[in-house]
Amino acid sequence: MRFTWASATHVGLVRAGNEDSVHPKTDGSVAEPVVIAVADGMGGAVAGEVASRVAIEAAVAADPAADLTPGERVRLGNEAVVRAVEDDYTLSGMGTTLTLGLFTPSGAAHIAHVGDSRMYLFRDGELRQLTRDHTLVADLVALGQITAEQAETHPRRNLVTRVIGAPDAEPDEFEVSLLPGDRVVICSDGLNSMLRDAEIAACLEEAESPSEAAWSLVEAANAAGGTDNTTVAVVDVSS
Ligand code: MG
Numbered sequence: 663m664r665f666t667w668a669s670a671t672h673v674g675l676v677r678a679g680n681e682d683s684v685h686p687k688t689d690g691s692v693a694e695p696v697v698i699a700v701a702d703g704m705g706g707a708v709a710g711e712v713a714s715r716v717a718i719e720a721a722v723a724a725d726p727a728a729d730l731t732p733g734e735r736v737r738l739g740n741e742a743v744v745r746a747v748e749d750d751y752t753l754s755g756m757g758t759t760l761t762l763g764l765f766t767p768s769g770a771a772h773i774a775h776v777g778d779s780r781m782y783l784f785r786d787g788e789l790r791q792l793t794r795d796h797t798l799v800a801d802l803v804a805l806g807q808i809t810a811e812q813a814e815t816h817p818r819r820n821l822v823t824r825v826i827g828a829p830d831a832e833p834d835e836f837e838v839s840l841l842p843g844d845r846v847v848i849c850s851d852g853l854n855s856m857l858r859d860a861e862i863a864a865c866l867e868e869a870e871s872p873s874e875a876a877w878s879l880v881e882a883a884n885a886a887g888g889t890d891n892t893t894v895a896v897v898d899v900s901s
Contacts, residue, residue, distance in 0.1 A: 663769045663840065666691040667698055668873035669895040670880045674852060675888035681710030682850045682893035683718045683758075689873055695726040695766050697735070698895050700779045701826070702850040705756030713758035716742050717826050721762055732764045732774035736826070736833040740776070743827040757827035761793060761848050765897060769840045774833040776824045780854055782862070783838065784845040789863040792838060796824035842901040845875065852892030856883040872896035 668689040673680040681703035690696075701718045703710030720742030721735040730738075739760050747753045759777025766772065771792075773781055778795040794800055798821040799813035813819060824831055840846070845866055853862070857879070865882055869875035875896040883892040 663767050663842065664691060664693040664900045665696050665765045665897050666872055666900065667696070667895060667897040668871065668876050669893070670873075670876035671893040672880045672884060672888075672891065674891050675884055677889075677891055679708070679711060680891045681714055682852070682891045683711075683714035684893050684895055685718045685722045693767055695764060697722050697726045697732075697762065697764050698848060698897055699760065699762040700848045700850055700893050700895055701739075701758045701760045702777065702779050702852075702891070702893070703756065703758040704825075705753070709753050709756035710758070712746065712753060713743050713756040713827055716746050717758045717760050721760060726764065731835065732762050732772045733833050733835040735762055735764075736760050736774040736776060740826045740828075740831045744829055747827065757825040759822065759850070760826045760833075763846065763848060763897070765840070765846075769899075771838045771840055771846060772835075773838065774835045776826050776831050776833050777822050779848065779850050782847040782849070784847065784863065784866045785841065785843070787863070787867060789859050789866065791859075792836075794834065796834075797822055840899045842899055844899040845872075846897040846899070847875075847879075848895045848897075849879070850891060850893040852888075852890035853879055853883050853894055855890060856886040856888065856892070861886075866896075872898050
């Protein structure tokens with residue numbers, strides 16, 4: 663199978679800087695393995711920007727065809743952030759999410775993630791969230807203590823329970839079979855905190871190309887308030 667991707671990132675309308683990072687930065691199309699990742703950094707001053715960049719660079723440093731699982735790549739990203747803090751104490755407290763997909767021509771997405779940057783599958787007009795947020799509210803919803811609607815306005819909805827930069831951060835890992843016509847989205851929470859699933863699905867339905875999809879989602883997030891940085895990578899699957 664062939665993968666055609668594009669990404670878009672924007673600081674939004676409120677934040678002073680963009681602490682998200684994405685890989686690859688340039689659009690492309692291949693019929694061979696490709697790694698696509700989004701990270702959403704946090705920390706004072708410029709530390710969030712450093713965390714997301716360091717994590718992604720370490721996670722994607724090896725060739726996509728290398729014998730590395732996505733989980734191993736995420737762990738390399740984690741080790742790099744931990745090391746960066748050890749080397750420069752002014753960076754202490756920084757962290758980042760990391761959601762990474764290894765897409766293979768046999769038609770699989772191998773996924774690993776830590777934090778609340780999401781991966782979605784858009785197939786036959788339906789949007790399905792593939793990752794489960796590592797957040798307090800996602801845990802409370804899973805336990806049945808609050809509803810998904812209550813999670814959207816919960817005062818502690820931004821509390822992330824697993825973060826890259828913590829020595830013990832363990833990724834969730836799983837695999838999804840892909841079909842021609844599938845559209846996969848990896849995004850920072852600037853997207854899904856601003857838009858409901860139906861609004862995300864509408865953008866994906868309308869857009870002709872991954873680039874159009876990624877930018878229309880970023881524009882929609884900003885039109886809805888743009889209170890956070892928004893980063894979106896879109897991957898189209900074809901035979
Ligand atoms: Mg964010």
